[in-house]
Amino acid sequence: MPDRITAVEIIRQSEQGVSVRPFLVRANDGNRYFVKGLSRAGGPSLMSEVIAAELGGCLGLPIPEWRIMDIPPALIDFSPIENVQDLAGGPAFASLQVDNASELMWSGVRNIPVELQRKVLVFDWWILNGDRGLGENGGNVNLLLDAQGNLVVIDHNAAFDSTSTAEQFRTYHVFRDQLGHFQDYVTRQEYVRELDAALAHWDRISALLPVEWIYRDQDEIDETIPTLLQRLETLQQFREERFWGQL
Structure with a gap:
């Protein structure tokens, strides 16, 4: 299990992020993290962040290390930073800061290795992550380039979105030009093996989730929010022909 860390300094709120703008926070391990709080993001x-980060890591995707972060209430209460109460409510999700990173632009897509583009594409389709859109006029790509120009895959709080459609995916996904590659049976079977091996870690991954993120009072249950079992069922769909037929 990843080490649980404690916040020691709230530095600033990020400019990036559409639905949830994370905060840059220094932790007691000496590192800086981009942190999403329970109060604002919701359990x-x-x-989704943890499940995606772990599954993506199993696939070899370049996803930053993550930790569960405890944020002392006093640190929040005495901070002058706007919206800092977003960090309240319980354990937070912390993603290790990538030094000197820049957002991937449309002009840089062609420099990303084709095989990596394809793996990100399959991964996002697998976890129902429609939050990777980019075109010539911009978008919300949630991909960074590190100081060496290597791709970094971030932000999966919008994953497991049952309203995502294949049409939206084909129209907006940053690596949509790789669609059609997966119709070859041999190629498809290679990806099936990779996804199957990653999903074998499900019990370990689900055990990482803090109980505060999972429990919801019966009166507050929202039918649009997937349960853990429904998430697993979504992830098992790669074994069906229709999963690949839409890629």
Whole structure:
């Protein structure tokens, strides 16, 4: 299990992020993290972050290390930073800061290795992440380039979105030009093996989730929020022909 860390300094709120703008926070391990709090993001979104980060890591995707962060209430109460109460409510999700990173632009897409583009594309389709859109006029790509120009894959709080459609995916996904590659049976089977091996870690991954993120009072249950079981069922769909037929 990743080490649980404690916040020691709230530095600033990030300019990036559409639905949830994380905060840059220094932790007691000496590192800086981009942190999403339970109060603002909500438990289901933080669950999506952990599940996606772990599964993506199993696939070899370049996703930053993450930790569960405890934020002392006094640190929040005495901070002058606007919106800092977003960090309240319980354990937070912390993603390790990538030094000197820049957002991937449309002009840089062609420099990303084709195989990596394809793996990100399959991964996003697998976890129902429609939050990777980019075109010539911009978008919300949630991909960075590190100081060496290597791709970094971030932000999965919007994953497991049952309203995502194949049409939206084909129209907006940053790596949509790789669609059609997966119709070859041999190629498809290679990806099936990779996804199957990653999903074998499900019990370990689900055990990482803080109980505060999972429990919801019966009166507050929202039918649009997937349960853990529904998330697993979504992830098992790669074994069906229709999963690949839409890629």
